Amino acid sequence: MSKIANAFKDGTAFIGFLTAGDPTIDKTVEYILAMEEAGCDLIEIGIPFSDPMAEGVVIQDANVRALKHNTTTDDVFDIVARVREKTDIPLVFLTYINPVFFYGYEKFFKRCAELGIDGIISPDLPYEEKGEIADIALSNDVDVISLIAPTSSERIKMIASEATGFIYVVSSLGVTGMRSEIKTDLKSILSDIREVTDLPLAVGFGINTPEQAAEISKIADGIIVGSAIVKIIEEHGEDANAALKEYVSSMKNACK
């Protein structure tokens, strides 16, 4: 069983996302540790990319900030190495596939294995293209996390039956970003997926308030929050520690 399963042992998991290198490499290390301390069960680390096509403005801007001071894939690995000196919390990368392809699949996943990266989420690698990395990732004990969207319908069976780690259920159409209301019929999507797999199901896209988290935790195994966290980092810059801890702990409490 992968270490990712640990994140879902104790009630609904709270999964936090941040973009590596925003605002700095040192601060990313510090913020990951702060988020863990405040109750994150799993952390998604975004590898910055010039063209994050599936992101809304908040995370796009974080990518711009991280790349402005030239955060590289090797810097992101350094962040992970420093985090791993302090904690064994499950960590996954959120990355567009080109930086991974360019780095070289073998080399990239070997580094992941060495540093204890537990999974990879790639928003531009649907089921049909999973073969790019599936074997190499598996042989390095990195789960390729599958995404299921409100439009997936009959594709759910195919995707879920081969999924590993957890399943990332996209709550809404569109790009990432905070939404006041989630309109998708999540309950029926989640139950369709559960017919095929026993993997934990984590819901993301749009969630930002404790009320939403409490509501969705009734039906999901995990809540994923990205833009709201990145927004706090945007607003507080290098002094986001306290605000991050307060927010994460309020969200984690709402998940219980």
Added chain:
Amino acid sequence: MSRGRYGEYGGQYISETLMNELLYLEEQYCHYMNDPEFVEELNTLLREYAGRPSLLYYAERMTEDLGGAKIYLKREDLNHTGAHKINNVLGQVLLAKKMGKTRVIAETGAGQHGVATATAAALLDMECEVFMGEVDTKRQALNVYRMELLGAKVHSVKSGTKTLKDAVNDAFRDWIARVHDTNYVIGSTMGPHPFPMIVRDFQAVISEEARQQFLDKEGKLPNAVIACVGGGSNAMGAFYNFIDDEEVKLIGCEAGGKGIDTPYNAAALTNGQIGIFHGMKSIFSQGEYGQIAPVYSVSAGLDYPGVGPEHAHLRDIGRAEYVPVTDEEAVEAFEYLSKMEGIIPAIESAHAVAYAMKLAPKMNKDEIIMICLSGRGDKDVRSIAEYRGVDLNE
């Protein structure tokens, strides 16, 4: 592995949210292309509305001046809206309408594809929104107004490099939120499958006509076909029906900008590397660590950091050759064709003209070159004046 491969290139590297829509689009496309009624409706539009077939014009003065191969221009600039883009959008917007969509979106660089999409949307009574980089809205302000006149809404894209690639990003971001009522009318032979195939098929009319026109006029095929390549739609259309005629050389001209040894160019096939971006595996201009590189060209329509997957494949198998043409060479060709033939070419197409000017004198007089004159240059007059240091406001 997904469908839509050209050798190792192509594929469907896109959000799961769009996958069912892409599969549906492919199914509907195949269905309608086999429906004689749809094909007839499209052909009628191409003939009666766009003005096809386009002329194959013998550029006699240019030929004599260069003193080598006979030069023919495939006059896509004479199509309604002034470029080859209309061939593709009439097909795609009609398809969207048949699929029950009520809204189309498009990206645009120079504005030609945006204008063409807005035109087709007006004709077929569809809502239309166009994404255009902020930098491009400035250098092609006339086309912005033109799109608005046609009833389209133009979004000025302020993310990233604020040019064509960012317009594509935002068009995909819009589409992913409104797949139910919207089709993305992509403007070039790029993006995830089935787009490179659909756009190539709709543009293939260029070489289908040209092939027959050469047989009628000259009793033989041209020795070389030259076209400019950004994403590569006019080139793919100009090449496609000649691919099996191995004696016909196929030459694509990329934007060499200020030179391929400077950072200011958009010559992906010359300088780029294999990568995965905008839904496809292909060749892209990239920086260290696979970040997509900012690119530059005097031509907004060639200012794209990648190339369609079928071009990458044609290069790999040695069937087509791709050469960089600099801003300076293109501007000289722009002026040359204007004075020599009374035809002001789009600055994009002028890249192909420039290479023909180098190649023709090295060829025999009984040999033939076809230049795909993909668009007209009215839209570029202001930026070329600026390039030459002429102030039109004085």
